[in-house]
Amino acid sequence: MTSQQLLSVIEPDGSTNGHESGLSKDELLHCYRTMLMVRAFDDTCMKLQRSGRIGFSIPNKGVEACQVGAASALRKTDWIFPSYRDFGMALYHGITPLEMMHNMFGNAKDGARGRQMPVHFSFVKPIHFVSISSPIGTHIPQAVGTAYAMKLRNEDNAVLTSFGDGGTSSLGFHSGMNFAAVWKAPCVFLCQNNGWAISCPSSEQTASESYAIKAKAYGMPGVLVDGNDLLAMRKAMLDALERARRGDGPTLIEAVTYRMGGHSTSDDPTRYVPKHEVEEWAKRDPVARFERHLASKKLWTKELGEKWYGEAMDLIAAAAREAEATPPPPLESIFSDVYATVPQHIRRQGEAVFELARRKGDASAGDGKFPL
Amino acid sequence: MATLTLVQAVNDALKTAMRTDQSVVVFGEDVGPKGGVFLATDGLTKEFGKTRCFDTPLSEDGIVGAGIGMALNGLKPVCEIQFQDFIFPAFDQIVSEAAKFRYRSGGQYTCPMVIRTPYGGGIRGGLYHSQSGEAYFCHTPGLKVVIPSTPHDAKGLLLASIDDPDPVLFLEPKALYRQLKGEVPEGKYTVPLSTLRTVREGKGVTVFCYGAMVPVCMKAAEQAAEKGIECLVVDLRTLLPLDEEGVLDAAKQTGRVVVVHEAPRFCGFGGEISALIAENAIEYMEAPIARVTGFDTPFPNTLEHHYMPDARRVLDAIEHVHNF
Numbered sequence: 053m054t055s056q057q058l059l060s061v062i063e064p065d066g067s068t069n070g071h072e073s074g075l076s077k078d079e080l081l082h083c084y085r086t087m088l089m090v091r092a093f094d095d096t097c098m099k100l101q102r103s104g105r106i107g108f109s110i111p112n113k114g115v116e117a118c119q120v121g122a123a124s125a126l127r128k129t130d131w132i133f134p135s136y137r138d139f140g141m142a143l144y145h146g147i148t149p150l151e152m153m154h155n156m157f158g159n160a161k162d163g164a165r166g167r168q169m170p171v172h173f174s175f176v177k178p179i180h181f182v183s184i185s186s187p188i189g190t191h192i193p194q195a196v197g198t199a200y201a202m203k204l205r206n207e208d209n210a211v212l213t214s215f216g217d218g219g220t221s222s223l224g225f226h227s228g229m230n231f232a233a234v235w236k237a238p239c240v241f242l243c244q245n246n247g248w249a250i251s252c253p254s255s256e257q258t259a260s261e262s263y264a265i266k267a268k269a270y271g272m273p274g275v276l277v278d279g280n281d282l283l284a285m286r287k288a289m290l291d292a293l294e295r296a297r298r299g300d301g302p303t304l305i306e307a308v309t310y311r312m313g314g315h316s317t318s319d320d321p322t323r324y325v326p327k328h329e330v331e332e333w334a335k336r337d338p339v340a341r342f343e344r345h346l347a348s349k350k351l352w353t354k355e356l357g358e359k360w361y362g363e364a365m366d367l368i369a370a371a372a373r374e375a376e377a378t379p380p381p382p383l384e385s386i387f388s389d390v391y392a393t394v395p396q397h398i399r400r401q402g403e404a405v406f407e408l409a410r411r412k413g414d415a416s417a418g419d420g421k422f423p424l
Numbered sequence: 425m426a427t428l429t430l431v432q433a434v435n436d437a438l439k440t441a442m443r444t445d446q447s448v449v450v451f452g453e454d455v456g457p458k459g460g461v462f463l464a465t466d467g468l469t470k471e472f473g474k475t476r477c478f479d480t481p482l483s484e485d486g487i488v489g490a491g492i493g494m495a496l497n498g499l500k501p502v503c504e505i506q507f508q509d510f511i512f513p514a515f516d517q518i519v520s521e522a523a524k525f526r527y528r529s530g531g532q533y534t535c536p537m538v539i540r541t542p543y544g545g546g547i548r549g550g551l552y553h554s555q556s557g558e559a560y561f562c563h564t565p566g567l568k569v570v571i572p573s574t575p576h577d578a579k580g581l582l583l584a585s586i587d588d589p590d591p592v593l594f595l596e597p598k599a600l601y602r603q604l605k606g607e608v609p610e611g612k613y614t615v616p617l618s619t620l621r622t623v624r625e626g627k628g629v630t631v632f633c634y635g636a637m638v639p640v641c642m643k644a645a646e647q648a649a650e651k652g653i654e655c656l657v658v659d660l661r662t663l664l665p666l667d668e669e670g671v672l673d674a675a676k677q678t679g680r681v682v683v684v685h686e687a688p689r690f691c692g693f694g695g696e697i698s699a700l701i702a703e704n705a706i707e708y709m710e711a712p713i714a715r716v717t718g719f720d721t722p723f724p725n726t727l728e729h730h731y732m733p734d735a736r737r738v739l740d741a742i743e744h745v746h747n748f
Contacts, residue, residue, distance in 0.1 A: 133493075162530070163530050164528055164530055167527055167530075172528065174530065174532050174533065176533070182533060185524070185528065190520060193488075193490050193517070194490070194496065194521065196486075196493060197489065197491055197493020197494040197501070198493035198496055198497040199493070200490060200493070200494060200499075201493070201494045201497040202497065204449070205498075223513065224489060226483075227486030227490075228489065230486065231480065231481060234481055389526050391568075392526070396618075396665065396666075396667075398565075
């Protein structure tokens with residue numbers, strides 16, 4: 053069941069090797085546009101961070117096909133437990149750049165109400181894109197629990213959980229994989245093997261011949277996929293989801309891809325990434341590869357790509373302007389949402405902050421009365 | 425009204441919740457056909473089937489992590505950690521995840537779940553079947569920490585915890601599982617969280633305690649009464665969020681306070697009670713606050729009866745603050 057053969061669909065010339073994606077023209081173009089949006093979002097956030105307007109971002113360059121190909125196989129009633137490098141999954145399903153930008157600025161309209169670092173998105177509509185935390189792998193067993201709830205209620209839904217090669221070393225990967233296989237939970241595990249866990253190369257992460265092969269010991273299929281091939285990613289996901297919806301349990305997909313940028317805006321990858329490696333992978337750029345496929349279907353020209361990238365940059369620049377102009381969350385948001393109702397001791401602390409503001413002056417405390 | 429042990433009351437609460445709410449599921453290590461190592465889940469798989477009460481692989485991280493995912497998606501998980509000593513692989517899930525989902529998602533995602541686990545000494549369990557780890561968890565905003573001391577409260581507090589919209593760590597004093605019986609109403613009732621219980625009225629010394637220390641403190645209070653010292657004994661029941669007003673009120677009634685717990689003293693819950701009183705009611709105090717606790721050592725096996733506070737040590741502290 054575990055295939056060590058790399059699944060790929062799009063040939064170097066853009067044709068497909070006999071596999072039909074089943075995507076309409078509009079759907080193919082939506083995939084493409086989403087990848088451009090991810091790239092434009094990245095480029096914008098890098099500039100925003102370098103100019104000190106946001107504190108942090110995570111580059112997605114190189115892994116766009118993994119994100120969009122996988123997301124394209126999901127229904128809106130499925131759930132995503134994402135990693136922090138999955139912007140394309142959110143964008144594909146219609147979460148707007150503006151909503152994401154509110155999070156990057158941590159403002160009053162941010163779903164997380166400015167409580168988290170940038171990139172730690174949380175969305176419930178139009179798809180469940182579950183609130184991201186920073187510890188690695190904790191979301192993996194959670195995804196299995198959500199899938200178990202779907203199974204218990206006899207729903208036809210499934211869960212995608214996504215993590216990097218580093219995530220496979222975490223406690224959560226082991227417990228999540230094991231629980232899912234034992235419970236036959238409708239869950240797909242997507243390991244985006246992008247070669248690096250911050251500065252730790254895959255060769256120092258595992259002694260396994262692949263990540264996909266780890267599935268065998270858990271008793272589930274493991275599939276090795278060319279992660280820079282959007283249609284191969286989609287096919288692997290569709291197969292895994294069909295199996296999950298049928299009640300046959302989980303699948304591990306290893307997407308072989310490459311992180312073309314740093315781990316984050318705080319990271320300088322030139323300190324540890326061999327230059328030749330980046331040059332080699334640049335030739336396998338997932339966006340260019342999909343462009344060749346679209347061109348083979350006469351759906352793409354260089355001008356179209358430039359036009360759409362320009363439109364994406366304009367849209368995201370407008371989103372950044374709006375998010376930057378949106379005020380920060382109100383002071384009382386420190387104290388709300390800890391519990392469903394504010395307990396005595398937290399209320400007292402909130403009141404003290406506002407009382408001090410009244411005595412010593414602090415405009416952000418409004419009229420000086422704790423409003424909760 | 426039935427007369428039940430504390431562990432039977434836990435079992436009764438689980439059955440009551442599962443009968444009234446289809447979304448309640450119970451799982452953990454050996455909780456299925458065996459009914460749990462202390463029989464807290466006895467008969468649940470038989471009555472509700474193995475999709476609603478089931479064994480899990482041996483992984484506390486997996487148990488709590490999967491429970492969180494169930495709670496996010498509409499179930500009411502009540503998971504069991506076999507001994508509180510084994511909870512630490514799940515510490516990340518409890519502290520970084522369950523307790524923070526509401527906050528970090530602006531209320532979009534919440535974790536209404538209960539993690540039940542037996543804690544404390546008295547069964548010759550040594551280092552790893554005896555610990556009282558409540559302080560680790562009371563330092564976690566977003567989590568509730570509940571500890572019953574009677575069969576009546578065990579059922580009512582557990583049902584209130586299952587109803588609660590936030591994650592609850594429900595610590596069960598295993599020493600009391602079968603030590604005492606009490607009357608337990610049939611069917612559903614709840615004991616509100618964050619409300620303490622006055623176990624005994626008295627004007628001499630206030631004794632704060634919880635869980636397995638409640639009967640110990642009551643015994644000490646009876647011995648004190650023979651010496652003319654009437655103790656006000658308070659069972660805190662919920663440590664987080666604490667009934668702070670209730671604590672301050674009880675402290676002010678006597679101006680003399682003893683705090684008792686099994687857990688080590690340093691950074692223990694007694695420190696929090698002491699600080700609360702010192703900050704808000706120091707002018708009522710007639711004597712320094714005394715703490716009677718486990719030692720700042722790991723939990724010993726053979727000599728556990730010396731480690732755990734007993735009536736002798738509690739009485740000594742009561743006399744000390746009374747005679748100050």
